[in-house]
Amino acid sequence: MPLIETYALTKQYPRVTALNALDINVEPGIIGLVGANGAGKSTLIKILLGLLPATRGKARVLDMDVETEGRAIRGLVGYMPEHDCLPPDLSATEFVAHLAEVSGLPRTAARERTAETLRHVGLFEERYREIGGYSTGMKQRVKLAQALVHDPRLIFLDEPTNGLDPAGREEMLDLVRRTGREFGIAVLMSSHLLGEIERVCDSLVVIDAGRLVRQGAVAEFTAGLGSLEVEVEGDAAALAEALTKRGFEARGEGFLAHVGLNGDDPYDAIRDCIVELELGLVRLEQRRQTLEDIFRPEADEAVAERV
């Protein structure tokens, strides 16, 4: 069963088209929703939650129609908004327990789940203090806790690492990973940072200006796209030339050559070429390509187009 499906989903505002005939189909897991600011990530999440009506098209979440079965969907999902959404004069415990009750948990169960969930996100004694005195990192944890407290099957996290320092980012990403892997809750997480998505997510959906750029498993994007970095004593350019003749993608400069891993047995070829050219091999290292490498040119183009 697909987790989320959309068919020609379109959201038109008077001045902008936020989503443009978007077709998405994702399976359960941790899904990354990537796009530049203003690409339509938040709009998509809000439509899936039924907070915004779509202009055209259909969307299904957990195999239920967003338009007609919105209430049932909202009972099974959690939502962590991008912006601040916490009252400063309540304690985290009070606020999260209140929202748990609004989600339909009986009072005692709501209290128990609140204590457990706040502990899971790493809030301990401070949970009895007023939220107004919390750091950004602690507030983000409360926001995550309120999305998890009623034990949803899917949570929508809109830019969960927004405003966090590097250490806070790490911890939040770790929490997201645990939510998906250990807690067994499907996650749709939006971010404009590919690096974050790559480290946490199983699959990703890339959108730009309301259009789908690509979707699929993260592994698919990075597999087969690695390269070898070869450091030699001697002319790396000559090595690259020799390898290119044998049908590899290679380029060299100074003492360093980069060889694509797409051909037939590159390691043997490199060894043979080095022997032929009488070069000394210093280092041979595999470099995995990152999503950043793949999308950087596309993203740059997209930006250029809009300008």
Added chain:
Amino acid sequence: MSERAAGSIYDLGYRRYEGRRLGPWDAVLSLYVHGLRAAFGLGRRTRSKVFPMGLAVVAAIPALGYLMAAAFIDIDISDAIGAEDYFTSTFFFPPAALMLFVAAVAPELLGRDQRHATLPLYFSRGLSRQDYALARYASMATALLALTLLPQALLFFGNALVVDSFGGYFQDEWGQVGPIIGSSLLISLFFAAIGMVISAQSGRRAFATIGVIAPFVFLPIISGVLVGVVENFIGRLGVFLNPFFVIDGFTYWFFDAAPDIGEGHPLNTADFAGGWYFFFALAVTAIAVALLVRHYGRRSL
């Protein structure tokens, strides 16, 4: 790192929630109870309690004073305060306290969720926008009902003390309970509806509070001019512009009592049957609540 280590000692791992899940009605109920507590500042800082609690006391002061006086000195029965008079404009203090209570609490109930952007957290749960609007309205109306019924109860006991036979008073005046509850309920629903629909328009507390107070100050002035100066049917209709006179009108109708007011009083000048005030208040309440629900139904997040 020490934090994580401390956590792992007690960490039993994530456990799924297999317990009972209540229906949407219970979700609305919990929102209603939470709102009712918030209306009086319960579970909040002391600062949040000062205004609502203070105004509740102000609304009850005449009744409280009367009760204490009745307990210690002899009051002639002809000087007794009737339940039908308490929240009318002749007494001024109690209805003014109710109005200020709405102006203080309604912007707090609705404005907090707007200012702190908590609405998306409510609307992304199994709660509809209509549910939210109605639950908040119900909290406001119930808080007002408490404010109107408490002085009435004090007054009832005070009057029982004034007459010689305590038990006899209860027997004789039992028929007052219906009108007391009826008029208090309509006052609460009427004030709450007006206060909430105005408060919903602005998340800024100061604006919302001024917005609620303004019609209660300016409409009576316009109403007075219309009724006093324009001597035709249109002018007489002006009496409905004054919310306090509307309350006077339907309260006397509930108690089936003739108001003890002078010849020149606008209520007498306008000379409408009490039932008209009742239906007018009902209509205003219904329209205001419908507008409130529509406002939240359309609100973009």
